[in-house]
Amino acid sequence: MERETVRDQVRRIAEEARAASGALAQTSADERNGALASMAAALRSHAAAIVEANGCDMDAARKAGTKEGLLDRLMLDEDRVEAMAAALEDLVALPDPLGAVQQKRTLESGIELQRVSVPLGVVAVVYEARPNVTADAAGICLKSGNAAVLRGGSMAAASNEVIARVLHEAAVEAGMPRGCIGAVTLADRAAADELMQLHGVVDVLIPRGGAGLIRHCVETSKVPVIETGTGNCHVYVHESADYDKARAIIVNAKCRRLGVCNAAETLLVDEAAAEGFLPAALAELAARGVTLHADERAAAVAAAGGTPTVPAGEADWETEYLAADLAVRVVGGVDEAIGHVNRYGTKHSEAIVAEDEAAVEAFLARVDAAAVYANASTAFTDGAEFGLGAEIGISTQKLHARGPFALDALTSYKYVLRGSGQVRA
Numbered sequence: 001m002e003r004e005t006v007r008d009q010v011r012r013i014a015e016e017a018r019a020a021s022g023a024l025a026q027t028s029a030d031e032r033n034g035a036l037a038s039m040a041a042a043l044r045s046h047a048a049a050i051v052e053a054n055g056c057d058m059d060a061a062r063k064a065g066t067k068e069g070l071l072d073r074l075m076l077d078e079d080r081v082e083a084m085a086a087a088l089e090d091l092v093a094l095p096d097p098l099g100a101v102q103q104k105r106t107l108e109s110g111i112e113l114q115r116v117s118v119p120l121g122v123v124a125v126v127y128e129a130r131p132n133v134t135a136d137a138a139g140i141c142l143k144s145g146n147a148a149v150l151r152g153g154s155m156a157a158a159s160n161e162v163i164a165r166v167l168h169e170a171a172v173e174a175g176m177p178r179g180c181i182g183a184v185t186l187a188d189r190a191a192a193d194e195l196m197q198l199h200g201v202v203d204v205l206i207p208r209g210g211a212g213l214i215r216h217c218v219e220t221s222k223v224p225v226i227e228t229g230t231g232n233c234h235v236y237v238h239e240s241a242d243y244d245k246a247r248a249i250i251v252n253a254k255c256r257r258l259g260v261c262n263a264a265e266t267l268l269v270d271e272a273a274a275e276g277f278l279p280a281a282l283a284e285l286a287a288r289g290v291t292l293h294a295d296e297r298a299a300a301v302a303a304a305g306g307t308p309t310v311p312a313g314e315a316d317w318e319t320e321y322l323a324a325d326l327a328v329r330v331v332g333g334v335d336e337a338i339g340h341v342n343r344y345g346t347k348h349s350e351a352i353v354a355e356d357e358a359a360v361e362a363f364l365a366r367v368d369a370a371a372v373y374a375n376a377s378t379a380f381t382d383g384a385e386f387g388l389g390a391e392i393g394i395s396t397q398k399l400h401a402r403g404p405f406a407l408d409a410l411t412s413y414k415y416v417l418r419g420s421g422q423v424r425a
Contacts, residue, residue, distance in 0.1 A: 016179030069259030128209035229396025231261030238354035279305035
C-alpha cells in the first residue's frame, strides 16, 4: 500500500470523527448512556466472534515467541469480554461529566459568568497489545462526548477490528453520529505516524503502551499528547512491617497479573528486616515461578534459605519486566528506599509496608508518583478500583491528568457569559 493512500485513509477516518464530534457533544446524558448500554449488549452478543478473532491474534503471537506477560495482556476469553461489557455498563452509572458548572459568579460589569465542562473533541488513542483498551477507550470517549480514533497494535489487529466494528455499529444504531468511533486498522506502521500529524483535526492523542511507544508519540506527534506512563513500581518493606502482611502484598503486587503496568517490579527491604522477612517471601515468589534478580545482600539471605537468585545489575533497577521477574534490593532505611524509588521509578505506583507511622508519612510525602500506598498492593492503581469506571490510561505526567484518568480528564471547559447589553469602556 502506498504511503499516500495510508495518509488519505487515516485522514478520512479522523475527519469523519471530527464531523461526528460536534453532534456528539450535543447529545444528552441519557442518549449517551443508552448507546453505552447498547454497546455492552453488542459485545455480549458478539462474544464468540471476538474470542475467535482473538484466537488468531494469540496463535500469531505465540508463533512469534511473545512473552507470557504480553500474551496475558492480549488474551480474551468469554470472561474478559464480559468484563469489557460490564465496564461499559459501569460508565452508565457514573455522573455525566459534561455541562457541569465549575464556577459561577457575577462580574463587576454585571455579566453573569459560568465555567462549564465540555468535551475535548476528537481523542486519538494509540495502544499496543491490549484489545480491551478498544472497548474502554471507545466507551470513555463516548460517555464524555468525544469522538474516538483508535489505533491498536498489530499484535491485536484481528481482535481490535471486530471489537471496534461491533461497538460503532451498536452506537450508531442507538442514535450516535456515524464516525463517532473510528478505528485505524491498516497494517502499515506509517498509519500511526500519519494520525499524529493531524493537528487541527485530532484534539489530543493518548499513547498507551510501553516506553518506546510513548516516547515515539511524544517526539513525533504534532497533536497534543497526554502521556500514559510505564510502571516500574516498587514495594518497600520497612523494618517495622508486619511480615505476613508484607508477604501477601508483594506476592499480590507481583504475581496477580504479570503484564500490567501496576505490577511490582522491585522489592526493597530494610537491612534490619532482611533475615526475618526475605527467606519466606522469596521462597514463595520463587515457588510461583518468579525469577529473583537480587543484589549481594539479598542473594546471600536467599541462598541461606535455599532459594535461587540471579545477580542484579543497574539495568534491573530500571526495568519494567512485565514478566515473572522481580528485582530485590536490601536498603539501609527509609531515606535510602525513597532515594531509590525516586531515582528509578517511573512515577506510577509505589508502596511502603510499615507499622511505623513516621516512616509511612515520610514515604507518602516524599515519593514522587501518581499513586503512593501504605500497607496495600500497587495492584489497586486502576480506574475501576478508584471509582472512576473504565480508565483510558494511567498518566505519570503532572499536567492535565495524573494517575488513572477517565471521564473528567477527557473534558475541558469554556466560559459562558450572559449580559444585558454591557460594553467595555
